[in-house]
Amino acid sequence: MAWATGLDRKETLRALTERRHRQQVHAEAARAQRLGATGAPFIVVNGRYGIPGAQDSDAFLVVLRTAWAESHPEAMASAGEAPVCGPDGCAVPAAG
Numbered sequence: 001m002a003w004a005t006g007l008d009r010k011e012t013l014r015a016l017t018e019r020r021h022r023q024q025v026h027a028e029a030a031r032a033q034r035l036g037a038t039g040a041p042f043i044v045v046n047g048r049y050g051i052p053g054a055q056d057s058d059a060f061l062v063v064l065r066t067a068w069a070e071s072h073p074e075a076m077a078s079a080g081e082a083p084v085c086g087p088d089g090c091a092v093p094a095a096g
Helices: 009-017 022-034 057-071
Strands: 042-045 049-052 084-086 089-091
Touching: 022 042, 042 057, 049 057
Parallel strands: none
Antiparallel strands: 042 049, 084 089
């Protein structure tokens, strides 16, 4: 059975034999270890959070929500400028 990877065979062989990406691989492995990686699988989210091993969807959801909240902080609006949110979404006041 042949596996198609979409990689150029000669280029891939050269990259492996010349160890072209060795520094990048070592740097990424060191970063993962700082986040707690001790084996595989290990998923890095937003470059800051690590999810080790096989986890259930709740574990992923906690990390993803934390990363989202960190990268999308809520801004405080002054009176009269706050969006109004309901079950169907938010109505944002027009800029004026």
